[in-house]
Amino acid sequence: MPDFLEVVFLGSGTSHGIPMIGCSCPVCRSEDPRDRRFRTSVAIRLLRDEDAPPSVIVIDTGPEFRLAAIEQNLERVDAVLFTHGHADHIMGLDDIRRYNAIVGDTIPCYCSQSTAESIRRCFGYAQRPFSGGDRPSITINVIDGPTRVLDIDITPVPLLHDKDEIFGFRIGDFAYCTDCSEIPPTSMDMLRDLDVLVLDALRLRPHPGHFNLSQALDAAAMLKAGRTYFTHIAHELGHKEISSKLPPRVELAYDGLKIITSVPKSHIN
Ligand SMILES: [Zn+2]
Ligand SMILES: [Zn+2]
Ligand SMILES: [Zn+2]
Numbered sequence: 001m002p003d004f005l006e007v008v009f010l011g012s013g014t015s016h017g018i019p020m021i022g023c024s025c026p027v028c029r030s031e032d033p034r035d036r037r038f039r040t041s042v043a044i045r046l047l048r049d050e051d052a053p054p055s056v057i058v059i060d061t062g063p064e065f066r067l068a069a070i071e072q073n074l075e076r077v078d079a080v081l082f083t084h085g086h087a088d089h090i091m092g093l094d095d096i097r098r099y100n101a102i103v104g105d106t107i108p109c110y111c112s113q114s115t116a117e118s119i120r121r122c123f124g125y126a127q128r129p130f131s132g133g134d135r136p137s138i139t140i141n142v143i144d145g146p147t148r149v150l151d152i153d154i155t156p157v158p159l160l161h162d163k164d165e166i167f168g169f170r171i172g173d174f175a176y177c178t179d180c181s182e183i184p185p186t187s188m189d190m191l192r193d194l195d196v197l198v199l200d201a202l203r204l205r206p207h208p209g210h211f212n213l214s215q216a217l218d219a220a221a222m223l224k225a226g227r228t229y230f231t232h233i234a235h236e237l238g239h240k241e242i243s244s245k246l247p248p249r250v251e252l253a254y255d256g257l258k259i260i261t262s263v264p265k266s267h268i269n
Pocket of ligand 3: 161179
């Protein structure tokens with residue numbers, strides 16, 4: 001079982017990615033590398049005190065999954081969690097085949113029933129045993145409650161994304177809640193006593209499917225995590241300008257950001 005999680009942001013951008021095609025706004029033209037955002041995704045390295053190489057869980061495989069994996073030197077992937085089936089969260093899944101070859105095995109994926117249907121519709125050809133070939137090989141495991149993935153417990157946290165119920169995930173004292181417009185009260189209770197919270201904060205104006213910045217700040221203030229990072233960021237939010245206005249212990253994520261959090265032994269069976 002891991003002692004630490006190292007969370008690496010593979011992408012921190014909204015569904016368009018930043019820069020957005022054909023936009024010449026100041027953020028899309030910004031030279032600050034933190035304003036260049038691939039579609040939202042993280043990789044989590046499970047670090048152990050021993051010398052054993054870390055295993056890696058990825059949450060969502062967006063359209064730039066391959067580019068992000070190269071950029072962040074993602075050495076392996078052992079399991080994938082999916083928050084939901086929107087294109088900006090699944091469309092890079094075909095490139096998991098490179099990690100099939102690296103780990104020499106089928107890669108298990110975990111998601112809700114409705115997300116499983118979206119993945120089967122787009123990537124049905126990948127649901128097959130690993131045979132050493134060049135095609136992706138995954139299993140799709142439908143979950144609706146806490147599940148052991150590799151050697152750590154993962155708790156899906158139901159979130160509202162407009163009218164859809166999607167998953168956030170809690171792993172130890174780390175939680176990842178992208179694409180949410182509302183956190184139901186029972187899910188708020190699942191997000192207490194966090195060291196690190198990653199939360200959706202799309203833009204300044206309201207949006208039916210996402211927290212805007214002020215809603216994300218309200219939720220962060222209620223949840224009181226040790227550190228909160230906003231993600232799924234649109235081009236209205238320039239990294240430098242918005243960062244200067246955020247309260248202590250709240251930051252905008254950016255592609256390549258790495259966060260380390262220890263795994264409390266009470267969360268491990
Ligand atoms: Zn999204
Ligand atoms: Zn723009
Ligand atoms: Zn979405």
